[in-house]
Amino acid sequence: MAMLKTILGNLLRPPRTRDPADMPEVPPVYRGALAHDAARCTACGTCAFVCAPKAITFTQEPGVSVSWHFFIGQCSFCGLCAQNCPTRAISLQADAPGATNSAAGDGLRLESVIRLQPCTRCGAAHVPLPDATIEALWGVEEAERGYCPECRRRAASEKLRAAFVPAEEAHHDR
Amino acid sequence: MPYSFPLGPYHPALEEPFKVKVQCRGEVIDSATVEVGFSFRGIELLAQKRNWVEVITLIERVCGICSNTHAMTFCMAAETIAGIEVPKRAAHIRTIIAELERLHSHLLWAGVGAEDIGFHSLFMEVFTLRELVMDTLEAISGNRVNYGMNCIGGVHRDIPDPKRHLPALDTLSKGLAEIVIPTFTENPTALTRTRGVGRLTREQAVEWAVVGPVARASGLDIDVRKDQPYLSYADLGFESVVRPEGDVLARVVVRALEMVESIRLIREALLSLPAGPLRATQGVPEIPSGEATIRTEAPRGEAFYYVASEGGATPARVKIRTPSFVNIPAIEAMVVGQPLADLSIIQASVDPCISCTDR
Ligand code: SF4
Ligand code: SF4
Numbered sequence: 001m002a003m004l005k006t007i008l009g010n011l012l013r014p015p016r017t018r019d020p021a022d023m024p025e026v027p028p029v030y031r032g033a034l035a036h037d038a039a040r041c042t043a044c045g046t047c048a049f050v051c052a053p054k055a056i057t058f059t060q061e062p063g064v065s066v067s068w069h070f071f072i073g074q075c076s077f078c079g080l081c082a083q084n085c086p087t088r089a090i091s092l093q094a095d096a097p098g099a100t101n102s103a104a105g106d107g108l109r110l111e112s113v114i115r116l117q118p119c120t121r122c123g124a125a126h127v128p129l130p131d132a133t134i135e136a137l138w139g140v141e142e143a144e145r146g147y148c149p150e151c152r153r154r155a156a157s158e159k160l161r162a163a164f165v166p167a168e169e170a171h172h173d174r
Numbered sequence: 175m176p177y178s179f180p181l182g183p184y185h186p187a188l189e190e191p192f193k194v195k196v197q198c199r200g201e202v203i204d205s206a207t208v209e210v211g212f213s214f215r216g217i218e219l220l221a222q223k224r225n226w227v228e229v230i231t232l233i234e235r236v237c238g239i240c241s242n243t244h245a246m247t248f249c250m251a252a253e254t255i256a257g258i259e260v261p262k263r264a265a266h267i268r269t270i271i272a273e274l275e276r277l278h279s280h281l282l283w284a285g286v287g288a289e290d291i292g293f294h295s296l297f298m299e300v301f302t303l304r305e306l307v308m309d310t311l312e313a314i315s316g317n318r319v320n321y322g323m324n325c326i327g328g329v330h331r332d333i334p335d336p337k338r339h340l341p342a343l344d345t346l347s348k349g350l351a352e353i354v355i356p357t358f359t360e361n362p363t364a365l366t367r368t369r370g371v372g373r374l375t376r377e378q379a380v381e382w383a384v385v386g387p388v389a390r391a392s393g394l395d396i397d398v399r400k401d402q403p404y405l406s407y408a409d410l411g412f413e414s415v416v417r418p419e420g421d422v423l424a425r426v427v428v429r430a431l432e433m434v435e436s437i438r439l440i441r442e443a444l445l446s447l448p449a450g451p452l453r454a455t456q457g458v459p460e461i462p463s464g465e466a467t468i469r470t471e472a473p474r475g476e477a478f479y480y481v482a483s484e485g486g487a488t489p490a491r492v493k494i495r496t497p498s499f500v501n502i503p504a505i506e507a508m509v510v511g512q513p514l515a516d517l518s519i520i521q522a523s524v525d526p527c528i529s530c531t532d533r
Contacts, residue, residue, distance in 0.1 A: 016302070024309045029316035029331055049458075052228035078231045078322045083330065 031079040031092040034070060038112035040089035040130045041068055047081035047090055056081060063116065063125045070110040087133050120146035121155075176204060181517060183212045190528035194505065196517065203509045203517065208502055213532045221492040226252065226326060226459050229489060234320050236494060237530035239282065242275045243472040244530070245324040248492065250404065251481035252326045254466035256459065262406075263450040264328035269406040270443045271315065271323050272470075273436040277346070278307040279473035280429045280436075283525045284354060287426065290519045291367040296357050303349040306342045313339070326461070328453035336444040347437050355430045359423075368423040372508040372520035375420055382504040386475020386497045387432065388524055390416045391424035398471040410442050422523040429525075461485070472497050474525050496530035 026032075043066040048056040055074035060066045082090040116125035126148035129137070134145060144155050176199045183191035191212035197204040217236055221229050234245040246268055253260060260268075281304035288296035308318050314333055315321035323329050333339075358364050374384070379392035389396050397414040399407045415431040417424040465482040475497030482491040501524045508520050 024312065027313045027316055029314075030312075031316050031322070049225065050227040052224055052231035076231060076235070076320070077317070078234075078320070079316070079330075080227060080231065080322075084227075 026094045030094055031077045031082075033093045033095050034072070034075060034077075034082075034110065035091050035093055036068060036070065036110055036112050037089045037091075038068070038114055040087045040133075041112060041114055042087055042089075042129055042133065043068065043114050043127045044086065046084050046086060050080040050084050052076065052078070052080075065116055066114045066127060068110075068112040068114065072108045072110075087130055117146065119148035119151050121151045122148060124148045124150065175199075179514070183209075190526075192502070192526065192528050192531075194509075194517065194521065196509065196514070198514055201513050201515070203512050203514060206506050206509045206517075208505050210502060210528060210531050213528060215533060217533045218492055218494060221489055223488060225487045226461055226489070229492070230324060230326070231322070233492070233494075234322065234324075236533050237496070237527055238319055239279050239527060240275055240472045240474070240477075240530070241320045242271050242323060243470060243477055244494070245322075246272060247468050247470045247472075247477050247479045248481065249324045249326050250470070251466040251468045251479045252459065252461050252483075252489075253454075254468060255464040255481065255483050256326070256461050258327050258454050258459075260328050261451045261454055262448040263332075264452050264454075265405045266443050266447050267329045267331075267333055267452070268324065269410070270333065270440055271311070271321060271329075272405070273440045273443070274307055274311050274314075276436050276473040277433055277440075278304055278311065279525075280433050281307060281354075283429060283522075284358070284426070287519065287522050288364075290522045291364065293357075293361075293364060296354075296361075296364070299349070299353050299357075303346055303354065306346055310339050310342050325453065326459040327455035328451070330452070332452055333444070333447065336447050339444060340441065343437050343441055347434070350430065350433055350437075358426050358430060365423065367516075367519060368426055368523075369421060371422045371516050372512060372523055373419075373421045374504060374508050376418070378504070378507050379420065382500075382507055384475070384501050384504045386471070386473075386501065387425055387428045388501050388504065389475065390414060391428045392420035393418040396476075398469050398476050402469060404468075404470060406443060407439075409446075410439050412439070422519055425523045425525075461489075465491075474498050474527060475501060494530075494533055496527070496533065498525070498527040498531045502526045502531060 043058065045058065048058060053074045053076050055071055057069045058066060059069065077092065079092050082092050114127055117128045118125055144152060147155060176197060178195060178197050180193060180195050182193035193209040194206050195209070196206045217232060221232055224232050230245050230248060233248045234241045236244040281300055285297045285300040285304065288300060311321060312318050315323050315331060323331060374382070374388070374392050376393040379389050379394050384392070385396065393416060395414055395416045398404070399412045400414050403412070413435055415428050415435065417428055461483045463483055463485040465480065467478065467480045470477050477497055478495040480491070480493035481489055484490040505521055505524055509517055512520060
């Protein structure tokens with residue numbers, strides 16, 4: 001009898017199955033496909049340091065470039081690389097990561113080549129820093145933008161010295 | 175004539191591999207031996223090879239269901255070693271996630287249990303409700319499993335609009351009160367398959383040292399949330415659920431009523447979310463030499479962590495004892511004298527999680 005009531009009741013009710021479009025909205029904190037912006041990457045290695053399954057690796061061609069590699073098959077989408085990247089070069093997008101369709105498949109690996117640049121002062125090859133990072137870290141003038149870290153440090157300390165020590169005394173010191 | 179019969183490692187009841195070798199006399203089980211270890215991954219050793227940031231991602235994968243418990247307990251151990259106090263807001267958020275996780279774990283169990291006694295429509299109802307919990311977890315953490323919420327010193331993500339999650343809790347309370355609990359406790363089909371089945375007396379529960387809902391269904395009032403309150407449980411107040419019968423039905427009822435209590439805890443934690451920072455520390459944590467043991471109440475019972483540090487980049491030792499590890503052997507005591515057909519629901523009533531048992 002109870003069953004009859006249920007059946008009759010259900011005949012009048014719409015189905016409860018959710019249709020494919022009835023999806024919960026993708027939350028802003030969703031961790032989906034990984035994207036990497038080579039222009040912002042400083043090859044600092046933080047992302048590889050925090051990546052437990054070692055999905056991120058680096059290779060280098062000495063004096064020419066540093067390459068950032070990512071293999072989706074090893075990624076656990078923990079998001080730690082994006083959270084810890086100091087220049088926000090990595091982001092985990094709202095779209096779902098690609099499914100593996102072939103072993104050699106495209107889209108399973110990401111590679112970014114970061115070309116080294118010669119220092120405009122000493123000529124040493126170095127990883128160029130993104131403008132925003134330079135601004136935040138050094139706040140340097142246009143002319144010093146292309147310096148390698150070593151020259152940038154030297155320029156900064158020279159500037160400091162000039163600000164504190166009068167020119168003549170500085171001369172004495174030497 | 176007595177015969178022996180291996181059930182598993184591939185299973186009628188569960189997705190995970192473990193083996194029960196039963197000795198039967200006709201339809202009745204004489205004795206059983208449980209074997210685990212089919213999905214051993216060596217996480218404890220791997221943990222010694224991962225730095226303090228990476229290791230949390232690794233530990234979170236000890237279990238696919240109560241992933242947060244493991245990451246959280248590990249972080250609590252590291253915080254104890256380093257003497258870091260977690261901000262109040264972070265403790266509340268951890269509590270909310272832990273209780274949501276208990277909800278989805280118990281609902282998953284209720285669904286699997288219903289399926290095991292051949293009650294498919296109840297399975298569907300339960301999983302519809304579970305979907306609400308999963309959606310809430312996804313909205314907060316960004317993921318349905320492996321939430322990645324914990325870091326040493328606090329949590330990674332905030333709950334910006336706590337009130338938003340209240341309607342889902344209301345629907346859930348209603349679903350539990352109107353469908354899940356009455357069906358399990360009043361429906362004759364469900365009752366005949368669970369009442370008096372797979373009993374574990376209080377004495378046996380002590381002897382087999384079971385924990386969590388299995389212990390509480392045998393009249394042992396043990397719950398870390400009450401006995402040694404951590405996170406925000408002392409602030410929120412906590413009532414443990416205990417039943418004396420010790421049969422499958424009692425385990426069902428304990429879990430069902432625990433869900434009601436979890437909903438209350440989540441609601442109160444959401445409404446009283448204190449303001450403040452999410453993390454006590456910034457950047458890569460430095461953990462000095464030392465050791466700590468931490469107990470928390472996972473959905474299946476007491477999870478125990480021992481973490482030792484030698485001040486290096488990686489933990490020196492991480493020892494994990496999961497609740498299923500102590501609950502699973504008790505199946506041997508529960509099945510004696512029971513019909514073979516009840517074996518699957520008896521096993522399932524322990525809510526065995528092989529992933530964390532084998533870790
Ligand atoms: S992606 Fe970010 S964290 Fe990784 S190397 Fe580049 S700058 Fe560093
Ligand atoms: S999301 Fe996690 S697992 Fe994936 S690359 Fe980043 S740190 Fe590694």
